[in-house]
């Protein structure tokens with residue numbers, strides 16, 4: 044049984060320390076299943092294209108927000124791309140997957156029309172810039188999630 | 200709008216970094232008790248008082264499922280109608296106006312509140328990202344806003360000094376606002392010397408942690424005229440969402456803001472917002488956002504937000520005063536932010552904005568936003584009715 048994580052941590056003012064425990068099993072759905080399977084097993088990026096709007100979405104999703112069309116046309120996109128924007132994050136957070144400073148970036152992969160959010164690595168943070176050409180570096184042991192991409196490194 | 204909805208009364212608590220002695224229902228009680236006193240109205244369903252209540256809050260921020268239960272009794276929800284907007288208070292004002300226009304209710308009380316210091320806000324924000332592709336990266340609304348600010352700099356050459364001018368203006372304006380959390384007589388260099396959080400955003404470029412609550416009472420034209428000698432009318436409303444995938448959006452082009460604003464301008468009969476709107480109260484979670492929002496509202500050309508603040512146009516005495524109250528950068532809680540913008544707009548239109556009064560203000564625009572980098576925007580245009 045889960046012990047309710049509530050305890051008094053201060054007397055004046057009286058403060059009750061709590062925590063909300065909610066374990067989720069998110070079903071990623073057929074689109075993300077295929078995306079992560081290709082990423083994990085073949086190290087390949089597949090976007091999904093709306094023929095009506097002429098847009099290749101990255102990351103892929105099941106419907107087009109613009110025309111409400113069901114998306115089914117898978118398109119391989121390159122593991123290389125261009126940094127659209129970036130930031131060097133210095134403050135700590137329990138959410139961060141790696142130690143700060145983290146260089147977050149929006150990367151538009153070659154062949155895709157929308158940007159993928161990820162991190163940059165193998166680069167001095169101060170040397171990252173928008174417009175920089177980058178390439179995906181994969182984790183050696185991949186599990187089928189977005190962190191199977193270790194980061195994007197500068198294309199040299 | 201055929202019929203009109205107006206504001207009967209408004210009330211704000213003082214905004215503070217933390218109110219450690221108050222439970223959420225204590226926080227709710229003050230602005231409700233005070234607005235009932237000011238308006239002389241009661242929670243009665245016979246048409247002579249407040250017919251229904253709408254709260255604005257978020258479960259993750261409050262640490263409680265359907266967290267409006269935390270203030271249900273204070274807001275008059277005991278055996279009476281009460282509903283809740285998940286998120287920004289400007290949307291609660293919008294829903295209240297729609298409920299009244301529908302004819303179902305005449306008079307509605309709106310409460311918005313947050314106790315940000317109770318929880319790690321960055322963690323709460325991280326839940327705002329979808330789990331498949333984004334959440335594991337640990338992004339929050341601050342690092343996302345930094346991606347937006349950098350994109351804005353790259354695209355239009357906005358400088359950190361220009362963004363810092365927004366902070367200087369707003370924190371100085373806050374000196375005249377009795378409820379402001381963090382008034383300060385600061386200089387550009389103070390902003391540029393503050394710690395870098397996520398480039399290009401420094402500590403002073405961002406909204407501080409804040410707690411507080413505010414209330415408004417809205418009613419029909421007939422009742423507003425009966426209950427106050429200083430009616431303020433809601434003349435135009437508009438709202439719009441952009442894509443939930445950050446990488447789908449042009450972060451330096453707030454197109455959902457423009458769409459929301461155009462809806463509100465059309466409804467209010469405004470063709471030139473720069474000339475026809477006297478004061479703007481915007482939800483700027485970062486300094487750069489105030490510049491971007493000004494562009495999105497059509498107050499200057501795209502990319503000219505930096506020049507706009509440099510020109511002094513957004514000062515209290517300028518052509519398009521923005522955030523004479525001090526705005527979010529001077530400390531207003533999440534969820535409260537948009538409702539508080541409406542209240543500051545109402546105070547301006549009533550000539551009650553004290554030291555931050557824009558002389559002769561007749562038309563005001565209030566703005567709320569939700570989601571990372573201004574994904575959703577709510578616009579409310581108000582006009583002085585006396």
Ligand SMILES: [Zn+2]
Nearest residue numbers: 093096107110
């Ligand atoms: Zn489409």
